[in-house]
Amino acid sequence: MAKYVMKRIAYILVSLLLIITATFFLMQAAPGSPFASERKMTPAMEAQMEEAYGLNDPIHEQYVDYLVNAITFDFGPSFKYVGQDVMDIILRSFPYSLVIGLEAVFIAIGLGVLLGVFAALKHNKFGDYSAMIIAVLGISVPSFIMATILQYILAIKFDIFSVARMESFADTILPALALATTPLAFIARLMRSSMLDVLNSDYIKTAKSKGMSQRIVTYKHGLRNALLPVISYMGPLVAGILTGSFVIEKIFGIPGLGSEFVTSITNRDYTVIMGTTVFYSVILLFCVLIVDLIYGIVDPRIKLDSKGGGK
Amino acid sequence: MKKILSVQNLSVSFDTYKSEVKAVRDVSFDLHERETLAIVGESGSGKSVTAQSIMRLIPMPPGKFVSGNIIFNEEDLIQKSEKQMESIRGKEIGMIFQDPMTSLNPTMTIGKQITEGLIKHQNMNKKKPIYLEWSC
Amino acid sequence: MSQQQLTNVDFEPLHIDHAESEKIVGKSTSYWKDAWRRFRKNKLALTGIVVLLFLGFMAAFGADISGENFRDNDLMSTNQAPSSDHWFGTDNLGRDIFARTWDGARISLFIGLTAAFLDLIIGIIWGAISGYFGGKVDEYMMRIADILSSLPYLLVVILLMVVMGQGIWTMIIAMVITGWINMARIVRGQVMQLRSEEYVLASKSLGAGNSRLLFKHLVPNTLGPILVTLTLTVPNAIFTEAFLSFLGLGVPMPDSSWGVMTSEALGSFQYFPYQLFFPAFFICLTMLAFNVIGDGLRDALDPKDRK
Numbered sequence: 001m002a003k004y005v006m007k008r009i010a011y012i013l014v015s016l017l018l019i020i021t022a023t024f025f026l027m028q029a030a031p032g033s034p035f036a037s038e039r040k041m042t043p044a045m046e047a048q049m050e051e052a053y054g055l056n057d058p059i060h061e062q063y064v065d066y067l068v069n070a071i072t073f074d075f076g077p078s079f080k081y082v083g084q085d086v087m088d089i090i091l092r093s094f095p096y097s098l099v100i101g102l103e104a105v106f107i108a109i110g111l112g113v114l115l116g117v118f119a120a121l122k123h124n125k126f127g128d129y130s131a132m133i134i135a136v137l138g139i140s141v142p143s144f145i146m147a148t149i150l151q152y153i154l155a156i157k158f159d160i161f162s163v164a165r166m167e168s169f170a171d172t173i174l175p176a177l178a179l180a181t182t183p184l185a186f187i188a189r190l191m192r193s194s195m196l197d198v199l200n201s202d203y204i205k206t207a208k209s210k211g212m213s214q215r216i217v218t219y220k221h222g223l224r225n226a227l228l229p230v231i232s233y234m235g236p237l238v239a240g241i242l243t244g245s246f247v248i249e250k251i252f253g254i255p256g257l258g259s260e261f262v263t264s265i266t267n268r269d270y271t272v273i274m275g276t277t278v279f280y281s282v283i284l285l286f287c288v289l290i291v292d293l294i295y296g297i298v299d300p301r302i303k304l305d306s307k308g309g310g311k
Numbered sequence: 312m313k314k315i316l317s318v319q320n321l322s323v324s325f326d327t328y329k330s331e332v333k334a335v336r337d338v339s340f341d342l343h344e345r346e347t348l349a350i351v352g353e354s355g356s357g358k359s360v361t362a363q364s365i366m367r368l369i370p371m372p373p374g375k376f377v378s379g380n381i382i383f384n385e386e387d388l389i390q391k392s393e394k395q396m397e398s399i400r401g402k403e404i405g406m407i408f409q410d411p412m413t414s415l416n417p418t419m420t421i422g423k424q425i426t427e428g429l430i431k432h433q434n435m436n437k438k439k440p441i442y443l444e445w446s447c
Numbered sequence: 448m449s450q451q452q453l454t455n456v457d458f459e460p461l462h463i464d465h466a467e468s469e470k471i472v473g474k475s476t477s478y479w480k481d482a483w484r485r486f487r488k489n490k491l492a493l494t495g496i497v498v499l500l501f502l503g504f505m506a507a508f509g510a511d512i513s514g515e516n517f518r519d520n521d522l523m524s525t526n527q528a529p530s531s532d533h534w535f536g537t538d539n540l541g542r543d544i545f546a547r548t549w550d551g552a553r554i555s556l557f558i559g560l561t562a563a564f565l566d567l568i569i570g571i572i573w574g575a576i577s578g579y580f581g582g583k584v585d586e587y588m589m590r591i592a593d594i595l596s597s598l599p600y601l602l603v604v605i606l607l608m609v610v611m612g613q614g615i616w617t618m619i620i621a622m623v624i625t626g627w628i629n630m631a632r633i634v635r636g637q638v639m640q641l642r643s644e645e646y647v648l649a650s651k652s653l654g655a656g657n658s659r660l661l662f663k664h665l666v667p668n669t670l671g672p673i674l675v676t677l678t679l680t681v682p683n684a685i686f687t688e689a690f691l692s693f694l695g696l697g698v699p700m701p702d703s704s705w706g707v708m709t710s711e712a713l714g715s716f717q718y719f720p721y722q723l724f725f726p727a728f729f730i731c732l733t734m735l736a737f738n739v740i741g742d743g744l745r746d747a748l749d750p751k752d753r754k
Contacts, residue, residue, distance in 0.1 A: 298418065
């Protein structure tokens, strides 16, 4: 187990190195100097600025500097906001995104599994069809449209929630709901087909032949096995919620990392773009690792120590 | 010798979109106490469907009993409710499936899967450990 | 214990009337016939096709029907509600939303279909090479795909757009750079399977030639998943386009797309909700149509889930 985790962490580090390298050189290739849009800047001032940010060093020196600093989570100062480090911005905004993201994960998994199991148990009946129509609608309505609809109906028309404020827990519900819609629908469909597969499998028949009741067969034998595909969907789920936050936070005016990222793109604030990308990658890669470890615990068929690791 | 099981003119069919597939047609046999009955036949000849019909493990629909009776201890199993069948399965009639790779729950230990039936039917205590003995 | 005497007579096979025993099975159908039968039964998927045909027609001719030009701004009639003059109303520059919607449809559908098509080409080439050669080649090619896919798709697309600048083609390229991986994996998996599956061996041992293997085994097994992935790639690309346009990274002015229109309408949607409604509605409708068709194809083409 420990050996497996070490190996996986080594893989993560290699991936991170590649990601940092790729983003660094991509940003080098990006058009437009970060200071170009600044008005009334004399060439002398610009040169001074570039000197101050180390932009005049040879590219390989800049790269090595960046790499060394990135190890300690030091992504340098922001180009746009004078006196702010990239890490300060990330640490300030990330908690908002984390709260909403976690809420969305719980909503998506909880309701998605519920809907999927319900549909599978009512297979080919009215309940199944309605649940699956809800799911296909959920997949077809992009999160930013969902966010606008929710905002319009619940916040503006009925005044149940506030439009764009981040003060109390209630303010996080709408954005989390909008963020959760698409993954919720995906999980519901995944859960339904996996539950149907499981309920048709031989070991369900075995359990029945021992005289176990329908309830025990469905929930004790069926549910656990049917949940396995949902667990492996957790990686894409986290990725989806992460990127979904870009638009959702913009719509709801949440000062989270997603909106910081979008702002940095519009501002061409390259250090923030790079820092945020690396930070997102770290989160995602470790989430995937955790998911694989959970999978190994839940499914005894997977031996984590064996070659190739998880499924 | 007491007659334990009597299958009389059993026919089981499956509804598909094309037609009705007659899997078991007019099968009759008796099984007495202390008797062993082996059913032999080609694959697809209906052995499994017959056996699973006795246990009422055929999913219905698409399966259905067309005709016949399954008399077990002088009672017709076809007439039994699902709840009544639960106390017969694993207690009065046992079944051993062919392929252990697919017939056993992959996320549950074998011990648990064996004791689960015993706990239910033999009123064994969940907390008291059950020692399984075997020799091989 | 009573023991019956068994004699040789007991092991004589029973008489089987072969003509009779054949009657239990229905007529055998080919894979495609069967798939078509199942697809036809799926009302939702058929509706999806009709909706798509309608959208395609409107994308081609819709902008001309209204007699308005999508670029004409009429500053005398800005932000008008839908009327007989402007069926879907006008936006803040006085442009006719009906005309803009169908012009946007053209671009959204073009991006979706082109991205899906390029994904298909690259995916098939990459997957087939990887699966055919196997071994080290396969390992390296798939490791590259793994690393690319370990990053969130949208994040990669956004970064590429930042570097390459806005434009329809840069958007398509950015989508394809990461989008082909799914397709490549499917093709590779199928090719690998074909190299090792027993049914192929069985078919070969029965004297099947290469063309028979190709058309009776490879094509039906591969085409299904490819077709399904393709249909589901299109809505994904349309979504990505809308998402990027929404962030201001999408289709540049003066072209319109549904994403651009949604994004423009958002600022004032409390006052002019219809400006948001039409593009948003058609994004959802298109994605819905492709999704139900994709679902229908998957159900129809997967023989394991027959009903």
